[in-house]
Amino acid sequence: MTRVLRPAVPAGTADPPPEAGASGPATAPEWVPTRALGRAVLLTGLLLILGVLLGRIDLVVLAVPFGLGTAYALRHRPSVAPGVQVDADDTHLVEGGPVAGTVAVDNPGEVDFDLVIVRTLVSPWLRIDRAGPDTGAGPDAGVDEALPAGGTDRPFVLATPAGSGSDLLLSGEALRWGRHPIGPAGVRAVACDGLVACRPVVSGARTVRVYPVTEPFEADEAMPRAAGLVGGHRSRRPGEGGELAGVRVFGPGDRLRRIDWRVSLRARQLHVAATLSDRDAEVVLLLDVLAEAGRSGGIAGSASVLDTTVRAAAAIGEHYLHRGDRVAMLEYGPSARRLRPATGRRQYLTLLEWLLDVQVEQSEYEPYDQVFGPHLLSSNALLVVLTPLVDPRSAEMLARLARSGRFVVAVDTLPAGVGPPSRGPWTPVAYGLWRLERENTIGQLRQHGVPVVAWAGAGSLDLVLRDVARMASAPRVGMR
Template identity: 80%
Template sequence: MPTRALGRAVLLTGLLLIAGVLLGRVDLIVLATPFALGTGYALRRRPSAAPELRLAADDVHLIEGGLVTGTVTVGNPDAVTYDLVVVRTLVSPWLRIDATGLAGDDRMRSRLRPSRGVPDRPFAVAVSSGDEVDLELRGTALRWGRQPLGPAAARVAACDGLLASRPALTGVRGVRVYPVTEPFDADEAMPRAAGLVGGHRSRRPGEGGELAGVRIFGPGDRLRRIDWRVSLRARQLHVAATLSDRDAEVVLLLDVLAEVGRSGGVNGSASVLDTTVRSAAAIAEHYLHRGDRVSMLEYGPAARRLRPASGRRQYLTLLEWLLDVRVEPSPYEPYDHVFGPHLLSSNALVVVLTPLVDPRSAEMLARLARSGRVVVAVDTLPEGSAPPRRGPWTEVAHRLWRLDRENTIGQLREHGVPVVAWAGAGSLDLVLRDVARLASAPKAIGR
């Protein structure tokens, strides 16, 4: 398609020729001749094929703070050399592109752009006939999620800038950025076990590697369990009693009814959703590494579920599942929609990640506790969170809301639901220890 430069050249040439003919001035015709000859010479060879444009992104296991790389390839299938190709790529604001340049060109790659997101000006390069040029995009992934890279657009200028092509577009490439797993470890025993064999020390006697004591030999005891030193000293057969090793099922319940705070990326402030996703990934990684079964639920209108399983495949599936977590407010009570019949095992440890902002979240915790399940609530509300709008009564209202929230947490603890703030490693140790003791304590039976 013609550019403004071609329009100006044709207009100037035409005006000079018309003025020369009407006024009878040869000098004006002579003056128009170079413009006419130059325009005709530039248009002697015009490109007939559109540029080929491809966008690629490295599909690697990328976590927050990692290096993201992409490539925009511009090809010239025509027999005419492109004078100039202008390329620009849309990038997610959570992908900070720091360096843009030609592949293999250190001088071009050294052009850093400190601003976050898309480079603020397009990149221009000349492409010879039948050649391809690769444009590298390198930067940092600032936040978890499926971050879009693209589309990329390229526009070709030829015939000394007199002609330009229509923009060639590519599709969008999704860059999967997994949440960074904060250090987490829980050394306490699980409150309840769902299987007979696993990696957790049980408080019940059985086959295992943890010594529970020495007792008198009885029917059914194995001969290899006989403690000969004690037997010779007591002149009666004694066996070494052990505690059984049992596995557990952990259900991570993500409260997605409300969002509080503003996300600042991997090195900035964390919102409720950031804390929820990162802590869920850390807790799941810990228990899956120990051989337990982990499942996930969303407490929201979508009610997404991830079936319980164990192993590395479950961990990778879980990370993919977390990439699609979104806050979805709902005017309805999603309890019956989320917790269908026989969905939660009675022996599962239910870890609820919630900011306790919506009153329905506290009601859900109380109902789970009344159903007899072991529930632990992890408070994901950021410290120092404040309302986005300020007014004369904002501070007073926020303090009253904080007091009401503390009363709700106290009522939950009275109902047997421990509430602990997420603090990385060891966040749940004390809570799991107390819950395990309560679960193993003898129950009173009415007569």
């Protein structure tokens, strides 16, 4: 069955502010003579010297056109270097979507540039397929040159008259989530019929934000425990809500508007309709960034652990935020980045921005106390831990959370078929032993009450959340 993907970024978001440092330097480099000017001066001088020494007027006559042509070309020399700026539109840019960039070259002087040579760098995760000058005939009229992969490493030539500018349009596809630079771009202009050229002018880079593409995620099961009695989840606790739980005899404290008159007239005794309370929940998404495995191939290729983690976190966060729950984000790593719990559309946009900066950070120290400090997490929060279970500290962290009485769900983000590179005849044997040890660790976690489920998109957590909710509502045995 083919899985349908959809972008995680919502429609109607505000345009991002322009990034600072995207324009060229303020000081203009000086103009220097080219080899063509040196050859013209050398040839003119040699012909004049030979004509005078040998007394040949024909050599002098032959040197006159070169000298006059050089002087005529240099009658108007430029004094201002070209300006260059890199810009890109990253509004609603998602993996697999089109990306467009512009390298704008400006001629602020009064002398025409014969040609402007433009060269720019682009992130390997932004595949630029076509590039060309903007002719002004339409949005795609100037993009007329197809490029192979990595084709932006070649120079492009633009014509820039005095007091105007030219744009080099870049179009392609965003291959992977994250913050990817377009630029820096280098520009060198040639004037006076190719006799003078300015030194290279280098602009800053423009970073574009590419949001992850997520699979549609739905979790229909009730939350294990919630902090309030107002929210979007149906609970197992009777109260004021919209979910009908049954009909019972009228008692003290029942509201008159809850009376079921049909049943009351039939039974000749007042009955009221009982409902289940709607409760809100706090969901904490914990991202294990201690280890990375697999190779990222972009949206159309294989997924690494980090790719699966970010896309799954975006899908789960979107689902619970749209249901009115509070969602928080944590990193289990040395930096211990944290996103405070909140609700609404603003929290969803903040969550997407927060995910763009997720990266693997290895450390030899135990980050548990740094991440789970005192009074940082609610005791009623549902912890969804996205972990590949590669580092032994990840399993120890899950066991400690389970022993502390928290509701923990572990999502296995290790892609299927990921293995080490073959370095000898014993590599498959060692990898097989490691897989057996990992399966043993998963079994021990389940014995400690931590459900471990592999991420499979929509419906991945339904069965797990149902079991956790059932355990949370079950009576606990107390010791006398």
